[in-house]
Amino acid sequence: MSAHIVRPYGDTTGDGMVQLSFTLPLPHDKRAEGAALQLARRMGLDPALLVHAKAMGPDFTFFVVYGSTTHLVDVDDVHVVEREYPLLSAKDANLSIKRQLRRKLVVVGACIGTDAHTVGIDAILNIKGFAGEKGLEYYREVRVVNLGAQVLVPDLVARARAEKADAVLVSQVVTQKDAHIHNTTQMSAAFREAYPAGQVPILVAGGPRFEEGSEAALGVDRIFGRGTTPGEVASYLVHEMTRRKAKTS
Known part of the structure; x- marks a missing residue:
């Protein structure tokens, strides 16, 4: 063979x-x-x-x-989604944010819909982190607003606008009847309706049942699956922030 x-x-x-x-x-x-x-x-x-x-x-x-x-x-014939950005240390991520934004990067996170499983979002956001890495609360140049579980999409949009969020992270663990897909699609549509074109925050969805490469179908910028660490998310946010800044300058 x-x-x-x-x-x-x-x-x-x-x-x-x-x-x-x-x-x-x-x-x-x-x-x-x-x-x-x-x-x-x-x-x-x-x-x-x-x-x-x-x-x-x-x-x-x-x-x-x-x-x-x-x-x-x-x-x-096996095709996978390769990471197109480098993994940064917390120090390097902080330096990049400070140099480019000259303020803290604001991240709003939540479990939306009826999803009450906060383990995933807490692993990324809370300072205790996951897999030996501290969460985004540990990053000096990141301000985290963790809204917790069962957050309605209109409430998430309103809070993101009030906090002037640069990025919105949503976690979806409940997948019965494709609830994670419906909730995420509804969320992305609501943000695009509420914000002017080109000013929508970085939209990130995470959960164990999302399909790799489904960002376009769901209307989000990035999908993260099981085993994702806070460092990977922080590195992506810096990468996307840099890309957007270069595009508008």
Whole structure:
């Protein structure tokens, strides 16, 4: 097999073994187990083995299946979004902000809609930070306004205008029925309606279920996924601030 063509690894190299979990809207019985195996086979697992089945109430069953996938991956066809800006230390970020703005960079952050999961936004904004990096509150030249959870979009826009925000960070963890997509799209549209063209703050959305490269569809400037550190966000804000300043000068 070519070094650029790969299969998953289970027991031996290239055996294609994978494990999947999913729920079907069927009560747990032999028919439901057969349906789970049929689904697994249609997904490219052959043979497919049922290793776990558990009733989730009277009408649903949770399954875990294990099997060898028939699909291959061509690594040369894998496209990823590369970071186009350097990672800065807190010292360098502060110096850049001070030199270019001659004031503090104002960042407003919130969890919007009904999302009450503040762990992500707090990891980026709070001084305690994440993954050994201190949050944006630690940066001397950044002023952070953390609005917390379940913030309505009109309230977020109003507060951003009142604070004269340079950047707005929103976190979305709840993804049922694509709530994160709807909320973020609504948020970006509201900012573009409330601000004159070219004066919209830097809009950043973060969460574990956003698709890389979906910024244009969502109307935001940047998407950050799971594992993002405060330093990455700070470096991006400096990069985008610099780009905008150069564009208007």
